[in-house]
Amino acid sequence: MPNRFLRLALASWGGFLLVAASLLIFMRQNATITPYILYDQREAGFGTIIRRDLSTRTRLPLTDRRLDASTPFWSPGYRWVAFQERTLDSNNILRSTISLMYPDGSHQRRLTNPMLNGHWHLHGWSPDGRWLLVTSAGNYLDSEIFRIHATTGAIRAITRNQVEDRYPAWSPDGRWIAYISNQSRQDDLYRVSIDGQQIERLTRDAAREALPTWSQDSVWVVFAAHTGRGVDLYRVAAAGGPSQRLTFLEAGSISLPQRAPGQDRFAFTLLLPRQSQRQLMLIDGDGGNLTLASHQSVIGDPIWSADGRWLYFFSPNPVDRSVEDLYRVAANASAPGQVVETAVASASARISPAPLVNLNFHTAPLLLACFSILGLAGLLRLQDRSG
Incomplete structure (x- = not known):
């Protein structure tokens, strides 16, 4: 009888978990999608991180203005938001730290102690969401x-060479x-293993390299280079080899290329000589299909949607230039940019790469735990009846 009951209990428990998991998947797939945008809004020199619902246009401040918070980054999976903050110590000196919080602003905690003689700079997450990539700068000549x-x-520590190492990209x-270093007395492109043990120099020319980013398959590094006649995009194999020129724009400046999710297509902004506004451009990873994506003047970096169909960006409001409007444009540049919201003051915007659902951010584990408790209660009741 006990063995029979045990087999019955295990079969019932397995079937119950299967039904519960199927229900959770169904709820997840059929939940209403709610896209959010994170940005820091600065007033009188202090920043507050704002979460804005793009469907209802509701605005939720996530940090206290006194923290002077900036540069929010979603974690892979969107469970956490990392950001950097600066606070005044007892001597009214600003100290910088790296912090985390939930997407609703709760559970804020510092990962680093306030830096006494320099600043932490946040550059994003590792692909697995376990690590944050940062640089620390004690002075202009020493950034690790x-x-x-x-x-x-x-x-x-990943680098320990007491020179200026900048623009790290995982x-x-x-x-x-990948990162830029002046250890050879000029700005060249390097790559380093995540334990810091293996460092390889990827460029050896007279140009000044900057702003590296990776191809989807990690085979290529795309970067900007200033040759003296202007700035253009190049790429080089991560394993080494000659650089390949991707653009022939000779721009005055270029922003960090932003790769589309799951594909080798990049968005960037540029300022051409004798022009007063930045333009939004698209280009394939091999340099093909260079396209002007929008005629609006762009402020900051463009951000991709999860499916790679849309690009979001900020542009000055045509009536009140002191505020900025949020736009989106189709990634195939087939239609003019659409105004998503007007008069959104912004600094470093981080639009959610994938929409978040209306289920609570941490609802699924709680629901599964409830199902498990109910299942155990049912089994115990069945055992009592069998006895």
Whole structure:
């Protein structure tokens, strides 16, 4: 009888979990999609991180203005938001830290102690969501790269060369970090393993490199280079080799290329000589299909939607130039930009790469726990009846 009951209990428990998991998947797939945007809004020199619902246009401040918070980054999976903050100490000196919070602003905690003689700068997450990529700068001539564990706060140095290492970018496969260093007395492109043990120089020319980013397969590094006649985009194999020129624009400046989710297509902004506004451009990873995506003047970096169909960006309001409007434009540049919301003051905007659902951010684990408790209660009741 006990063995028979045990088999019955296990079969019932397995079937119950299967039904519960199917129900959760159904709820997840049929939940109403709610896209959010994160940005920091600065007033009188202090920043507040704002979460804005793009469907209802509701605005939720996530941080206290006194924190002077900026540069929010969604974690992979959208469970956390990382940001950097500056606070005044007892001597009225600004100290910088790296912090985390839930997407609703709760559970804020610092990962680093306030830096006494310099600043932390946040550059994003590792692909697996376990680490944060940061640089610390004590002065202009010494900027090192670190990774910080998102759970424990453990800090691991990646570079230790006492020169200026900037613009770190984590490869999609999680193995390498591309960055710019002046250790050869000029700004060249390097890559380093995440433990800092293997460093390789990728460019050796007279140009000044900047703003590296990766191809989807981690095979190529796309970057900007200033040759003296202007700035253009190039790429180089991550394993080494000659650089390949992607654009022939000779721009006055170019922004960090933003790769579309799951594909090798990049969005960037540029300022051409004798022009007063930045333009939004699209280009394939091999340099093909260079396209002007919008005629609006662009402020800041463009951000992709999750499916790669849309680009969001900020542009000055045509009536009140002191505020900015949020636009979106089709990634195939087949239609003019659409105004999503007007008069949205912004600084470093981070639009959710994937829409979040109206289920609570942490609802699924709670629901599964409830189902498990109900299932156990049912089994115990069945055992009592069998006895």
